[in-house]
Amino acid sequence: MKLSSRKLVLKSLIHYRKSAFNQAVIIMVLTAVFTGSLLTGYSVRQSLRDSAGKRLGNTGLLISSGLRYFRPELDSKLTAVTGIKTASVLETEGSVEKFGNGNRIENIKIYGIRHTFFTLNNVQGKFIDNVDAAINEHLARRLNLSIGDEIIVTHRQISDLPSSSPFAPSAGNIASHVFKIKYIFTEEEAGNFSLEIKQTSPDNIFVNISELSRNGKANRILIEKDNSFSTDEIFEKLKSILVPADLGLKVRHSERTGFNEILTGRIFFDSTLVKEIKSIIPGASPVITYLVNSTEKEGRLNPYSFASAVEHSLYPEVPEGNKILINEWLASDIGAKKGDTLSLTWYDPDRISDFEENQGKFIVHDIVKIAGKWNDPELMPEFPGISGRQSCSRWDAGMPLKTELIRKKDEEYWNIYKGTPKIFLNYETGKKIWASNFGSATAIRVPPDISRDEILNALTGSIEPVKCGFAIRNIRNDMINAANQSVDFSGLFIGLGFFIIASCFILLIMAVNSFLDSRRSQIFSFFALGFSNRKIKKLLLAENLIISVAGCLAGVFAGIFFNEIVVRALNGVWRGAVQTDTIKAVTGLVPSFAGFLAAFLTSITLQFIRVRKFLKEMQMGESREFKVINVKPELIRIISTLFITAGIILLLADYAILKEPLLSVSYSAGGLLFAGLILLWFFLIIRKEAPLHKTVNSELAVSRSYYSFYPARAVMPVLLISAGLFAVIITGVNRLKVNESSLSQRGGTGGFLLWAETTVPVKENLNTKEGKKAHGLSYFPAETIFFLQAKRLQGDDASCLNLHHVTSPPLLGIDPSTLRERKAFSFSTLLKEANPSDPWEMLNRTPGENIIYGYADQTVLQWGLKMRVGDTLIYNAENGEKLYIIIAGGLKSSVFQGYVITGEEFFSRFFPSVSGYSVFLAGGNPELTGDYRKILSARFNSYGINIMSTRERLEKFFEVTNTYLSVFMVLGGLGMILGVIGLAFVLRQNYNFRRREFALMLATGFMVKKIRKILLKEQIIILVAGVITGTLSALTATLPSVEKSTDIPLVSILTIIMAIIITGMTALLFAIRSIDKDYLISALRKE
Amino acid sequence: MLRVLELRKSYPQRGIVLNGLSLELKESETIAVTGPSGSGKTTLLNLVGLLDRPDSGEILFREKLVNNYTVDEAADYRNRQIGFIFQDHLLLPYLTVMENILLPLSARQLEDDEYRVKVGYARELMERTGIMNLSSKYPWQVSGGEAQRAALVRALINKPSLLLADEPTGSLDAANAEILGNLLKEISSQYGTAVILATHSMTLAKKMSIIYKIENGKLVKI
């Protein structure tokens, strides 16, 4: 019996269920957008995490030797000391061709594996023999391959000796094999194994590791996940088992000199390794032996001699500075005596591919006999193309030798003494001229008192893996972090759903208001009966609380549904945004609850504010103060006319004066038109009527007298509808497109025509005559191509095509001089140290040791890397040192998206093993683009070239943004459709306000039908005015794009406009039906 | 019991409505306030019921200044001391007649015993006003006269010392107006409730002991 507050609230809710239901539905939609967006973000990240986990299989940690190689048996040794599963693999990129039909895919991953790979991944009964290959399902599908098919696999030559290293043989940068497909691995069989942080499905080939290089080297060790070791501990273990042979180091004893010496398969030792070995073996002494192209004394010339730079400790006879010893053979050949000055030439070791020759003068200090330690052919490094050759003229030193200079006596010397150096100089001097990015010694010699075994023992377990280029990382964590910090689709969809959210807000405010308004008299009776303010507020808020909770709960389920649809769209029509079809819709408790909470707090706050304001108004004794608008209609008309005329003139001028109408001008025109039309509408409402009108059209007079008093009630809906439509149409039309300006030198293509990438680097500089000749590009029209060529360090794609947060994007090493000359590309941000008129010059600067500057696309910085200009990227340089790259600027969207650009000189210093160019921008005569493309793809076919026009490359990136724009348009359209439902509320509200007026009209003989018609007409006019204003001004703003482009989603835009009109009309008709005669009459009766 | 001194009230658009109005009301005294539409009858009642605040002047209830009460104090004052009826019955559509009548009890915490007493009192009054058989009906199921009588019972449920009736018969037919007028008078004398009745109807006004008219914002006895 007792009337509790709970009962009061419930009874009220039941009574007002229709109104409450309306509110709950609006709240449900709001919640659905929140929850759905959060769930979409959650689903995307969860899918990324899942697929990262599946790709890694059982791998947890990764030891990488970067660009260098080691003996694969290291895995078994590591397993022996740790007891955990490990697997050495050789990871490289390449291309694959189906044997026979020429179908080919570039840029696939090739893994050289051992049995340990299967053990690690718990794959049983699989064995890959030398002729076998396994591929994954994705590749099988793409190339239509099945078991038993033969494939040709091409990749860059795997060798300890970088092919751009001095005197590396010129032949054989490319390796090709034919394999027979034995297995097609599923995901469970580690078929999708990948160390790359990227969501797209990989294309994998697995072959026997011994097939990929001459001595079956590896460059990665995969370590089982869930082991109890930290990365540091694993690294300690690795150090303890490292023997020189693992690192390609060899220790040999020289009978002739009594010395022991350490050699490396890379020929050159890094200075860091030299230092490391010197600290382990006291007395160890570096030697650098180099090829001298010519030794000349006053016109007498000796071609091609080896010269050794040695340290005082082992060769006390060798003087310092530019004094040298020469052997008697050389002395007699060129007639040199003690004290003579000789002129020596040699190739610059860092510019070997440009055949740059250096020259120096040296003074003969003494002449030695070819005996004892001066007769030491082992000083010549084991250049694969030189040592063991029958004759000097058969050398393959990786560069043109002038064989015509080689005389018979030279061949004789070679036959007798092999590579025995004819010149000896001090190590410090030799290092200055012959040390390079590749290293500073060709051998490390050890005095005879330390035996070979002692050296081997000393070097075992004592070399820091870092100093040999090893690095370890918890790749599993890295991948999960990259997924956790991937593109935030939650925020994205909440942003894209802005119009829906905004509409819900407006609708909710309207619904709450009309709910409160309709209960004004009851709330008044609560007052009169002596309910305290707090109590009334509590009662009202309790109702709202229940409505909100119900709406939010339903909204969570609607959100799950919303997510389901969005994910389906992302895998389908909106695939451009995610570049994959593997996103799975998942429902997480946390995002669902967060969506619930966010929507709940939003709606309850909104309701709270409205209720409080309403009660305050009631308290004031219902005295609403109306601000009388005091603007002169004439003035409004003048301004409106001014705006509209200015807009039209601007648009006409745009077309009349400029050949290519500017978007910015048309935008201004559209904006002016928009403002003008809204003002015109405003004017039409507030203008004073000529006295005549009353007799002419009394219906409209009724409306006008109301709206001229409350103009905001007519102008606001028009403003909202038109502004929303304006935004939706503009985003729909203005998709990113490659235009003339992006094709210009300052644009995103830098004025280049083609973008090409090769899987196998091209060693030669294609801008030189020799380089062009070497690749058959020295004839028309190929000779007219000029290249911007870049060395590439593989990394994780940081372009917008990758959803992950990337921390080590691929690097490009580019010689900035071409870019500087052409002033190519534009920057949206630059470090203040950079010279804005010559930004590329930054790539030549180094502000400190191991610090260089880099550039990346602004989009990459913002989304992929989440970095700002001035931030630093850290890389492991090849020799184990850290390389710091300061981001010096962000490029406006360019073809370089995904990469970080550095200066080639520095790049080669830190990554000398990257031997050649893999990324090319080709420029020339635009009309010959097609020919260029054909020529390049033919010439570099075996390099695994992938060519596209720079325009195509830009378009690929634009696809992502354009998909977002489409999503925005669709969701925006939905929001607008929701928004016009609000017109129904406006109608109800207007009716409530004017009830007395209508009742009076009824009393004076108006018919209810007529009153309804008046109300309906008003709102329809508002709807149409909004649609026309929005559409007209949006079309004006985007006219240049509409006119030119063919891919404008006209159908979608028209659909949206139609849907808005139809929904608006329907909502209005429903609202008008709810106004019945009795209601009006009861209002009348009360007067 | 009630003393109104020099009450002034004006509205921005209308200007001055009450201009130094004064009034004395003894316990159980019944008065009628008449005057043309817009003269300020409702304004006066609202001020006395603390639904609105005067610009200046004093309202003393049992020698206590009430017009400076806080919002909460005013609500409590209305709940305990004042009963309101309006032209519109203002019954909540979602509560039964009985529930509507007991609604004022929900405004504050009541002991169960006290509550039971009030329910008894409500029955008594309903009996008295002839709406006993309507107690479980909803407002829209009863006639205008019956609803207005229910509103009267609701106004009396807390045994107020002062009943403020603003045009209570305004939407009633003559017969029902007569019934309500008589009830007002009888109940007032039976329970000793003072009444201020604002009305256009002279017939109704005459049922009160004193009749005033608002003229130029002041009360004039007729």
Ligand SMILES: Nc1ncnc2c1ncn2[C@@H]1O[C@H](COP(=O)(O)OP(=O)(O)OP(=O)(O)O)[C@@H](O)[C@H]1O
């Ligand atoms: N909240 C308000 N805001 C502005 N003016 C008001 C307000 N309330 C009343 N008025 C004005 O004050 C004047 C007195 O109003 P009041 O309602 O007291 O008159 P009344 O005598 O009760 O009239 P009626 O017989 O029609 O009920 C009127 O002219 C009215 O327009």
Ligand SMILES: [Mg+2]
């Ligand atoms: Mg009145």
